Amino acid sequence: MSALGGGSAGGEGINPTASVIALVIVLVSLGIAFALAPATLIPLIGVIIGGVLISFGVHFVPVGGAPAAMGQAPGIATGVAMLAAGGGLAGLFGGAWAAEMGIWVALGAGAMGGGLLMAITCLMVNVVYVYAMGIPAASGKVEKDPITGDTYAGYRSQGTEGHGLPFISYVGGVIGGILAGAGGTLIYLELLSVYEEALPSVLGMTPEGMSTLAVSLAGIFAVGMFLVAAVLTAYNITGTIEGPHDPKFKRWPRAVIGSSAACAACGLVAILLVVI
Amino acid sequence: MEEILFGIGISALAGALATVAGAAEDTESDIGSQGDPNSQVQLAPQMGYIHRIYNKAISGEPPAYGLWVALAAGIAWALMAIQYNAILALIIGSAVAVFVQGVYATTAYLGRTASLAKFEQPVYIDILKSVTTVTMAHAFVAVFTTVTMCFLIIEALGHPFPLPLMGLVWGIALGAAGSATGNPFYGKERQYQNYPFGAGLPISASGDIVRYAEAGQRSSLDNGWFTSKGAGPASGICFGLIVFFELWRTILFEPFAAGWGAVIAGAVIIIVFMVIDRMVETWARKTYGPYTTEAATEEEATA
Numbered sequence: 001m002s003a004l005g006g007g008s009a010g011g012e013g014i015n016p017t018a019s020v021i022a023l024v025i026v027l028v029s030l031g032i033a034f035a036l037a038p039a040t041l042i043p044l045i046g047v048i049i050g051g052v053l054i055s056f057g058v059h060f061v062p063v064g065g066a067p068a069a070m071g072q073a074p075g076i077a078t079g080v081a082m083l084a085a086g087g088g089l090a091g092l093f094g095g096a097w098a099a100e101m102g103i104w105v106a107l108g109a110g111a112m113g114g115g116l117l118m119a120i121t122c123l124m125v126n127v128v129y130v131y132a133m134g135i136p137a138a139s140g141k142v143e144k145d146p147i148t149g150d151t152y153a154g155y156r157s158q159g160t161e162g163h164g165l166p167f168i169s170y171v172g173g174v175i176g177g178i179l180a181g182a183g184g185t186l187i188y189l190e191l192l193s194v195y196e197e198a199l200p201s202v203l204g205m206t207p208e209g210m211s212t213l214a215v216s217l218a219g220i221f222a223v224g225m226f227l228v229a230a231v232l233t234a235y236n237i238t239g240t241i242e243g244p245h246d247p248k249f250k251r252w253p254r255a256v257i258g259s260s261a262a263c264a265a266c267g268l269v270a271i272l273l274v275v276i
Numbered sequence: 277m278e279e280i281l282f283g284i285g286i287s288a289l290a291g292a293l294a295t296v297a298g299a300a301e302d303t304e305s306d307i308g309s310q311g312d313p314n315s316q317v318q319l320a321p322q323m324g325y326i327h328r329i330y331n332k333a334i335s336g337e338p339p340a341y342g343l344w345v346a347l348a349a350g351i352a353w354a355l356m357a358i359q360y361n362a363i364l365a366l367i368i369g370s371a372v373a374v375f376v377q378g379v380y381a382t383t384a385y386l387g388r389t390a391s392l393a394k395f396e397q398p399v400y401i402d403i404l405k406s407v408t409t410v411t412m413a414h415a416f417v418a419v420f421t422t423v424t425m426c427f428l429i430i431e432a433l434g435h436p437f438p439l440p441l442m443g444l445v446w447g448i449a450l451g452a453a454g455s456a457t458g459n460p461f462y463g464k465e466r467q468y469q470n471y472p473f474g475a476g477l478p479i480s481a482s483g484d485i486v487r488y489a490e491a492g493q494r495s496s497l498d499n500g501w502f503t504s505k506g507a508g509p510a511s512g513i514c515f516g517l518i519v520f521f522e523l524w525r526t527i528l529f530e531p532f533a534a535g536w537g538a539v540i541a542g543a544v545i546i547i548v549f550m551v552i553d554r555m556v557e558t559w560a561r562k563t564y565g566p567y568t569t570e571a572a573t574e575e576e577a578t579a
Binding site: 065067068069070071072076077078079083085087089090092096097101109111112113115116117119120121122123124125126129130131132135136137148153154157158162163164165167170171212216219 | 311312313315316336337338339435436437438441442444445446448449451452453455456457458459460461462463464465467468473474475476477478479480481482506507510511513514517518521522525526530534535536538539542543545546549550552553554556557559560561564566567568
């Protein structure tokens with residue numbers, strides 16, 4: 001029953017040595033980018049912030065995994081990285097569409113795209129639980145919903161740790177989708193700006209001819225980095241999480257530090273592709 | 277005005293395609309047992325319950341569908357680049373992707389089931405023959421509708437992503453929506469049909485899945501028959517709503533307030549869904565009531 005117990009592999013503390021190593025990786029990556037092409041420094045910082053947003057956002061998403069599929073634990077019955085990727089990439093779709101309208105509108109569109117996917121998915125999860133399975137929502141981690149004040153003690157069926165999506169988990173899912181969507185879009189926009197600038201001179205073609213290649217490269221790297229940040233965070237969560245009220249939520253600084261280092265290294269590779 | 281009407285029409289068509297895709301995806305994953313409930317299918321023989329349920333969960337649904345839809349989109353894109361008819365290219369792309377899905381399903385079933393040999397779980401060749409093709413048929417419907425939807429979004433609505441990347445993004449979203457919505461119904465409601473309705477499964481009952489049907493042993497095809505009445509349509513509605521609202525809010529509201537219109541519309545739609553969710557939650561609490569009387573008393577005292 002390790003998935004239910006939420007095994008505390010690694011605990012909640014921050015490992016100072018690992019954090020210093022992560023910081024060094026971030027600084028070295030920024031230093032290399034600055035030394036080779038100073039103009040890429042800001043985009044790389046944007047990529048790192050995008051990774052941080054994704055990593056932080058994933059902690060909000062209520063993921064119940066296999067136990068949720070049997071109504072044994074609350075949350076959405078799928079994997080952490082899977083669900084976050086679905087939400088974040090739907091956000092990336094919206095953000096990329098609005099890229100011409102400026103960075104802030106594109107970020108807003110990306111955030112809302114991710115939030116919308118999560119809002120609809122979480123609603124349908126509750127609809128299935130309530131109308132198809134006759135099971136009300138109940139949290140296993142708190143006795144009282146921090147937003148609505150609903151009590152859960154009587155609403156957990158016997159032998160389970162709760163089920164469905166309590167309102168706090170629903171709100172967490174939407175916030176997670178919004179942050180992940182904005183993070184994925186930010187990575188895409190920053191890489192797109194680098195590629196649109198550098199590709200025409202690297203390959204000696206017109207900017208118009210390069211736009212499909214720039215969009216494709218930026219999109220693929222954004223998807224890849226999204227998965228890097230989301231999977232790292234999934235390891236930090238270890239199994240299932242109910243949302244912002246779950247004690248595991250407190251582990252977020254560790255994942256944020258790890259994701260910033262990973263995204264710095266990946267972002268540097270993505271930028272070096274056209275700069276060298 | 278005509279452009280907006282055309283855009284809304286395409287959004288509706290894309291939403292309809294997505295609805296079919298979501299329903300087919302969930303039914304495929306339930307017949308093939310690819311979602312999280314497959315943990316029980318894998319666990320059952322270890323608890324002494326030998327069964328005839330398919331078992332192909334070597335990957336989550338989102339990455340699997342990301343692969344298949346991106347593959348179909350990539351092949352269709354390449355064929356269109358050499359002047360193939362678009363519809364033919366989409367069909368050929370989907371067909372090739374489905375053959376990959378068939379290879380995946382076959383190797384996954386053989387591999388996962390063979391790993392249970394020491395618990396005396398046999399590999400049934402007749403299951404391999406009868407169920408694999410059914411999952412492939414459902415996967416074709418899901419992949420073809422998704423890749424057609426992606427094609428429409430690019431060609432008719434002008435999204436900048438190339439078709440393979442669009443296929444990857446929406447394939448992953450399709451798997452996420454389908455697995456999230458459909459898994460509890462397949463897991464609790466079908467695999468543990470002999471446990472009381474209206475309650476979660478006690479943790480101690482894990483592995484005791486239903487293995488017998490009205491006549492003989494239960495097959496995964498029976499599971500598809502059952503879930504296509506609940507989880508399949510629900511997943512379809514979920515994915516259809518996601519695609520429709522994502523496109524609709526952009527087409528209709530992006531011209532307002534320098535693009536902020538679509539963002540505000542998205543926020544409003546999210547709040548509306550949040551209110552509906554709260555109503556569903558409250559309805560369930562009032563209608564079904566608490567499981568234990570002690571808690572009911574406690575509830576009244578709190579109120």
